[in-house]
Amino acid sequence: xxxxxxxxxxxxxIHPDDYAGxxxxxxVRIQVRVTEQGIEVLGDAMRPAAIERLLEALGAERIEQMLxx
Amino acid sequence: MRWSPAxxxxxxxxxxxxxxxxxxxxxxxxxxxxxxxxxxxxxxLETATFASAxxxxxxxxxxxxxxxxxxxxxxxxxxxxxxxxxxxxxxYRISQVGRLPELPWSAEPVEPEEVAAAAAAQGAAIALSYSxxxxxxEMTLALAAAARPRGVPIVWKTNGFVxxxxxxxxxxxxxxVNVDLKAPDEARHRALTGAPLAPxxxxxxxxxxxxxxxxxxxxxxxxxxxxxxxxxxMAQMVARSGETIPWHLLRFTPEFRMRGxxxxxxQALGDAVAIAREAGLPYVYVERALGPEGRATRCPRCGEEVxxxxxxxxxxxxxxxxxxxxxxxxxxxxxxxxxxxxxASSSTFPT
Numbered sequence: 001x002x003x004x005x006x007x008x009x010x011x012x013x014i015h016p017d018d019y020a021g022x023x024x025x026x027x028v029r030i031q032v033r034v035t036e037q038g039i040e041v042l043g044d045a046m047r048p049a050a051i052e053r054l055l056e057a058l059g060a061e062r063i064e065q066m067l068x069x
Numbered sequence: 070m071r072w073s074p075a076x077x078x079x080x081x082x083x084x085x086x087x088x089x090x091x092x093x094x095x096x097x098x099x100x101x102x103x104x105x106x107x108x109x110x111x112x113x114l115e116t117a118t119f120a121s122a123x124x125x126x127x128x129x130x131x132x133x134x135x136x137x138x139x140x141x142x143x144x145x146x147x148x149x150x151x152x153x154x155x156x157x158x159x160x161y162r163i164s165q166v167g168r169l170p171e172l173p174w175s176a177e178p179v180e181p182e183e184v185a186a187a188a189a190a191q192g193a194a195i196a197l198s199y200s201x202x203x204x205x206x207e208m209t210l211a212l213a214a215a216a217r218p219r220g221v222p223i224v225w226k227t228n229g230f231v232x233x234x235x236x237x238x239x240x241x242x243x244x245x246v247n248v249d250l251k252a253p254d255e256a257r258h259r260a261l262t263g264a265p266l267a268p269x270x271x272x273x274x275x276x277x278x279x280x281x282x283x284x285x286x287x288x289x290x291x292x293x294x295x296x297x298x299x300x301x302x303m304a305q306m307v308a309r310s311g312e313t314i315p316w317h318l319l320r321f322t323p324e325f326r327m328r329g330x331x332x333x334x335x336q337a338l339g340d341a342v343a344i345a346r347e348a349g350l351p352y353v354y355v356e357r358a359l360g361p362e363g364r365a366t367r368c369p370r371c372g373e374e375v376x377x378x379x380x381x382x383x384x385x386x387x388x389x390x391x392x393x394x395x396x397x398x399x400x401x402x403x404x405x406x407x408x409x410x411x412x413a414s415s416s417t418f419p420t
Contacts, residue, residue: 001171004162006122006123006125006147006162006163006175006199007125008123008125008126008127009127016335016357016358016360019320019332019333019334019335019358020334020335020336023331023334024331025323025331025332046322046323046332047322047323047324047328047332048159048322048324049323049324049328065162067123067147067159067160067163067198067199068159068160068199068322069131069132069160069198069199069226
């Protein structure tokens with residue numbers, strides 16, 4: 001099971017206009033980068049569980065998430 | 070998890086009564102309260118909340134506070150635990166620790182002097198957010214003792230579920246509080262959170278009376294509070310607590326036990342703003358969905374934009390000592406003493 005860490009900031013990939021364009025809220029965006037430490041996958045989704053399932057299925061050992069508030 | 074002595078309790082026959090939140094747990098020796106982070110030990114209580122799972126330095130606008138020291142940052146701590154069990158909670162990995170066995174304890178003990186010194190060095194406030202700060206009352210008191218001599222304000226983002234006796238002790242330590250108003254009546258509030266609504270409204274009124282700066286947040290929850298009648302009722306509740314209280318309307322995100330619902334549409338948020346304004350609330354905000362206008366503070370008398378905001382940041386204020394530069398109207402809040410403009414690049418925060 002992946003370890004979840006709470007971080008101060010992650011870039012937004014879902015923007016306000018996306019909500020008007022996808023009322024059902026199915027939109028997911030990912031950005032994949034090769035770094036010196038390995039592969040970094042940045043994800044954003046209207047449904048957080050969707051991106052979490054994807055990252056866990058990819059075998060992420062550590063998943064960073066922002067908190068609300 | 071480290072347990073430390075707690076305050077806010079009294080004997081109740083063979084039990085010890087926790088007097089911090091209105092759940093009022095009567096605890097036998099060794100028993101843990103409904104919050105899962107306070108327990109009885111001997112004739113007293115212990116708390117696990119003298120700890121934080123975060124040490125985040127972020128904008129005060131994120132809490133959200135829009136009328137409190139705009140442009141300030143907040144060193145944000147979060148002790149795990151919550152007195153509510155809201156079905157939609159986006160922070161359930163930290164708020165529902167103790168209720169969901171798969172969630173780990175991720176907090177580290179807090180040293181108040183260290184936190185206060187760090188906040189002072191950054192010119193930041195100290196915020197307790199993400200989880201329920203009421204349950205970290207002892208840590209709040211200790212942080213306030215360390216922060217006060219340094220001029221560092223303490224702010225809370227809270228569900229407002231606190232006894233009035235406890236609040237009487239804590240409120241003098243708080244400079245600003247953002248209270249969640251989650252449902253328009255007792256039945257729906259209990260169904261959503263597992264707790265009654267009346268104590269939240271009582272705490273909201275008590276905070277206003279105590280002179281703490283208060284803002285209110287409401288997530289638009291499908292089938293719970295997002296119909297026009299419910300929004301009207303909640304707007305009236307906010308207005309009764311204070312006609313100029315800023316009200317933040319938040320988009321619902323399908324999460325936790327409400328993953329089958331749809332996110333709130335921009336149209337629904339716009340309609341909710343209109344309902345709030347009809348109820349007489351002049352300061353109603355939506356962070357993203359309505360663009361810059363949804364975040365702007367306008368003078369209710371002359372319409373001049375007196376605070377312009379980006380996403381999670383203040384761009385500029387034209388208020389001098391809280392007065393509109395156009396007509397002199399007093400805009401309620403805790404403002405900087407003179408007009409202010411951010412020097413940070415606004416491109417960091419797309420609009």
